[in-house]
Amino acid sequence: MIMYKIAFHNKVEIPQLGLGTWQITDKPQMADVIRAALSLGYRLIDTAAAYCNEMAIAKAIGANEVKREELFISDKVWNTSRGFADVQKACRKSLKKLKVDYLDMYLIHWPASMKLYPNWIEINADTWKGMEQLYRDGLVKSIGVCNFKVHHLQELMKSAEILPMINQIEMHPGMNQTEVLNYCNANGIKVEASSPLGNGQILKNEKLIEISKKKGKSAAQICLRWGIQKGVIVIPKTTNIERLEENINIFDFVLDLNEMEMIDNIPYCGGIGIDSDEVVEFG
Numbered sequence: 395m396i397m398y399k400i401a402f403h404n405k406v407e408i409p410q411l412g413l414g415t416w417q418i419t420d421k422p423q424m425a426d427v428i429r430a431a432l433s434l435g436y437r438l439i440d441t442a443a444a445y446c447n448e449m450a451i452a453k454a455i456g457a458n459e460v461k462r463e464e465l466f467i468s469d470k471v472w473n474t475s476r477g478f479a480d481v482q483k484a485c486r487k488s489l490k491k492l493k494v495d496y497l498d499m500y501l502i503h504w505p506a507s508m509k510l511y512p513n514w515i516e517i518n519a520d521t522w523k524g525m526e527q528l529y530r531d532g533l534v535k536s537i538g539v540c541n542f543k544v545h546h547l548q549e550l551m552k553s554a555e556i557l558p559m560i561n562q563i564e565m566h567p568g569m570n571q572t573e574v575l576n577y578c579n580a581n582g583i584k585v586e587a588s589s590p591l592g593n594g595q596i597l598k599n600e601k602l603i604e605i606s607k608k609k610g611k612s613a614a615q616i617c618l619r620w621g622i623q624k625g626v627i628v629i630p631k632t633t634n635i636e637r638l639e640e641n642i643n644i645f646d647f648v649l650d651l652n653e654m655e656m657i658d659n660i661p662y663c664g665g666i667g668i669d670s671d672e673v674v675e676f677g
């Protein structure tokens with residue numbers, strides 16, 4: 395099985411497809427999913443402190459023989475741990491829960507909302523200073539953000555000493571994210587598509603089904619392949635072992651320009667659809 399990789403500006407490489415784990419909290423289920431995923435060739439595992447599954451992931455990884463250096467573990471700091479000191483504490487807590495010495499990638503889960511915090515720029519800048527410190531201390535091999543829009547990135551880059559390596563944003567057919575994607579591409583920031591299947595909601599779209607019949611691939615595979623050809627990292631979540639296999643078998647076909655354009659033109663379809671400027675602080 396071929397697995398494409400993408401290199402960050404610091405030369406760290408990330409697999410272009412990984413496993414999303416939001417809403418998988420059950421330990422035996424996590425063990426089954428991770429065992430199957432690793433044997434199928436998945437190496438990137440996306441988690442977050444807020445998913446409350448870091449310990450389940452640690453247990454599942456511990457039961458397998460894949461070496462630590464072959465894995466790419468990505469975690470996120472939650473909104474309640476923003477700021478220079480707290481983000482560092484939160485990271486150390488996550489490292490303990492995951493039973494690892496370092497993370498391959500650590501992300502700010504949400505920017506501070508401008509609706510709630512008049513000083514959102516300073517909060518994000520201060521949290522980023524803590525991320526930079528973790529990077530310099532070697533506890534995390536790469537650092538980035540999630541759900542940052544162009545204005546969040548522009549402000550952050552005014553004070554950042556290390557540019558974010560990645561921005562994880564909701565992106566799937568029906569949510570092209572053209573503006574953020576173009577901005578990130580122009581500034582050397584890689585994009586990772588969360589909810590690359592639109593949280594399952596886009597899979598019944600008739601254009602996707604038409605292309606899927608023509609290619610002899612499932613609608614999910616078409617969504618993921620579209621993401622791969624857009625140059626982004628995709629992290630679909632499933633607890634179904636057959637779908638795990640389906641979701642990784644996307645490196646043996648190509649969507650042509652016409653098919654890519656048809657998918658680009660699918661009208662808006664919100665999957666999770668949270669606007670980070672509107673977001674109410676949850677949790």
Ligand SMILES: NC(=O)c1ccc[n+]([C@@H]2O[C@H](COP(=O)([O-])OP(=O)(O)OC[C@H]3O[C@@H](n4cnc5c(N)ncnc54)[C@H](OP(=O)(O)O)[C@@H]3O)[C@@H](O)[C@H]2O)c1
Pocket residue numbers: 413414415416417440441503540541562587588589590591592593594597612614615629630631632633634637638640641665666
């Ligand atoms: N940074 C953020 O704020 C953020 C936000 C959202 C998500 N994420 C990350 O992105 C990951 C993926 O996003 P997501 O979990 O929202 O949704 P997703 O991966 O877009 O879709 C998952 C849904 O699609 C179903 N599914 C998976 N593969 C399928 C297939 N081949 N055919 C049909 N249905 C399929 C799953 O059901 P089954 O499990 O029953 O198969 C589940 O209901 C998350 O797990 C998380 O790691 C990050």
